[in-house]
Amino acid sequence: MSLSMGAIADDYTGASDLASTLSSNGLRVIQTIGVPADDMELPDVDAVVVALKSRSIAAAEAVRQSLDAERWLRARGASHVLFKVCSTFDSTARGNIGPVTDALAERTGAMPLVCPAFPRNRRTVYQGHLFVGGDRLDESPLKDHPVTPMRDSSLVRLMATQSRRPVALLPLAVVRDGDDAVRAELVRLRVQGVGSVIADAVFDTDLEVLGRVALDDTLSTGASGLGLGLARALARARAVDSDVLSMAGSPDLRGSLVLAGSCSAVTLEQLDIAERDLPVLRLDSEALLSGHGDIADATAWARRRLAEGPAVIATSAPPDRVLELQARHGAKRVSEVLEDALADIALRLATEGLSRLIVAGGETSGAVVDRLGIEAFLIGHELAPGVPVLFALGRRHADLRLVLKSGNFGGPDFFVDALRAE
Numbered sequence: 001m002s003l004s005m006g007a008i009a010d011d012y013t014g015a016s017d018l019a020s021t022l023s024s025n026g027l028r029v030i031q032t033i034g035v036p037a038d039d040m041e042l043p044d045v046d047a048v049v050v051a052l053k054s055r056s057i058a059a060a061e062a063v064r065q066s067l068d069a070e071r072w073l074r075a076r077g078a079s080h081v082l083f084k085v086c087s088t089f090d091s092t093a094r095g096n097i098g099p100v101t102d103a104l105a106e107r108t109g110a111m112p113l114v115c116p117a118f119p120r121n122r123r124t125v126y127q128g129h130l131f132v133g134g135d136r137l138d139e140s141p142l143k144d145h146p147v148t149p150m151r152d153s154s155l156v157r158l159m160a161t162q163s164r165r166p167v168a169l170l171p172l173a174v175v176r177d178g179d180d181a182v183r184a185e186l187v188r189l190r191v192q193g194v195g196s197v198i199a200d201a202v203f204d205t206d207l208e209v210l211g212r213v214a215l216d217d218t219l220s221t222g223a224s225g226l227g228l229g230l231a232r233a234l235a236r237a238r239a240v241d242s243d244v245l246s247m248a249g250s251p252d253l254r255g256s257l258v259l260a261g262s263c264s265a266v267t268l269e270q271l272d273i274a275e276r277d278l279p280v281l282r283l284d285s286e287a288l289l290s291g292h293g294d295i296a297d298a299t300a301w302a303r304r305r306l307a308e309g310p311a312v313i314a315t316s317a318p319p320d321r322v323l324e325l326q327a328r329h330g331a332k333r334v335s336e337v338l339e340d341a342l343a344d345i346a347l348r349l350a351t352e353g354l355s356r357l358i359v360a361g362g363e364t365s366g367a368v369v370d371r372l373g374i375e376a377f378l379i380g381h382e383l384a385p386g387v388p389v390l391f392a393l394g395r396r397h398a399d400l401r402l403v404l405k406s407g408n409f410g411g412p413d414f415f416v417d418a419l420r421a422e
């Protein structure tokens with residue numbers, strides 16, 4: 001197996017978002033959880049997306065894991081590697097987008113294009129500013145994210161704060177002039193000693209230009225939009241066929257569990273709507289943090305519901321409640337305890353036999369998939385932009401179908417629609 005491209009994703013929902021985009025744009029794709037063992041047997045694919053859980057860990061550790069993943073991908077023939085970050089550039093002043101991009105770029109002498117645009121989910125970049133729908137990033141709900149609150153929309157500024165290397169902007173006007181104009185501008189920037197280049201992109205056609213040009217170099221950093229550009233360029237060059245699995249099976253909803261740890265405005269609304277049709281248990285986060293919460297009770301509640309149909313368990317809360325809890329217990333501890341609680345419930349119920357598991361939230365999905373010990377996924381069809389059905393591969397939970405939903409993705413009826421999808 002020689003890969004056309006590889007990708008390193010900084011969280012699990014981000015990885016399945018990218019894998020889905022690569023798959024629906026013509027590549028055969030597999031997603032692995034962590035860097036696979038050297039002897040792991042993989043089907044014949046064009047791209048491997050290595051899912052890490054490195055978005056909010058210490059920068060040095062994120063760099064170490066990413067370099068490990070890169071080594072594995074290059075050893076399997078990937079001449080281009082995409083470092084997949086969030087389309088809302090989730091990161092802190094210390095990283096990890098800058099430090100990881102620097103380390104990967106230095107390994108191969110790359111001057112990566114950096115572009116988190118994902119127009120299908122209304123993330124666009126203009127004059128280096130990131131927009132979420134009609135709002136600048138710093139005025140969007142991402143300003144209240146529990147782990148990585150985003151308080152600036154200038155990607156040049158954000159990247160410059162995190163990176164050791166000079167950062168430049170590739171404006172939309174140049175992208176619109178096409179491949180040759182972009183190539184000429186990149187030569188000029190390289191001569192000036194630029195280390196990475198924030199690229200504007202508003203439509204998929206902009207990302208197609210960026211994808212074609214990015215393949216001249218060894219590395220790029222971006223979200224699924226750049227993945228789309230890369231996949232279309234590779235699929236055209238190699239005429240590969242798309243091989244998307246569909247979610248086979250009956251619409252029997254027994255054993256279908258939804259776990260939500262995302263506190264995004266989108267997930268909160270999806271939960272409110274799901275509650276009209278589905279049994280929803282909202283965990284008492286304060287009780288869990290002060291040691292009085294009972295995971296066994298929640299598991300027993302779900303077990304009873306799952307025998308009849310679907311069940312939803314959530315820790316999700318609005319920004320004022322998140323801040324209160326974090327002020328009392330510390331943000332890191334809150335995240336750890338609540339992610340652990342949902343992961344524990346997932347493991348207990350999966351061991352007894354679940355048919356479907358839908359998880360909302362990137363960090364939360366990471367905690368759950370790690371606890372289940374799943375090694376890799378085949379990518380099925382897309383339920384919503386960036387949210388595919390995943391089929392567990394490997395030694396553990398191989399019959400389980402999963403959906404890992406980024407907190408901000410999916411329409412208002414996502415949970416009910418995802419459960420009903422065949």
Ligand SMILES: Nc1ncnc2c1ncn2[C@@H]1O[C@H](COP(=O)(O)OP(=O)(O)O)[C@@H](O)[C@H]1O
Nearest residue numbers: 146262315317322335338339361362363364407
């Ligand atoms: N009630 C709550 N209060 C504070 N933090 C919470 C609460 N419920 C969940 N969290 C934490 O918020 C974080 C949400 O992040 P994540 O799962 O990545 O969602 P998203 O995809 O929306 O970013 C997790 O670390 C989760 O444990």
Ligand SMILES: O=C(O)[C@@H](O)C(=O)COP(=O)(O)O
Nearest residue numbers: 013014017086087362406407
């Ligand atoms: O690029 C995106 O927006 C997603 O793929 C993603 O990474 C979202 O992260 P979470 O919101 O933490 O799931």
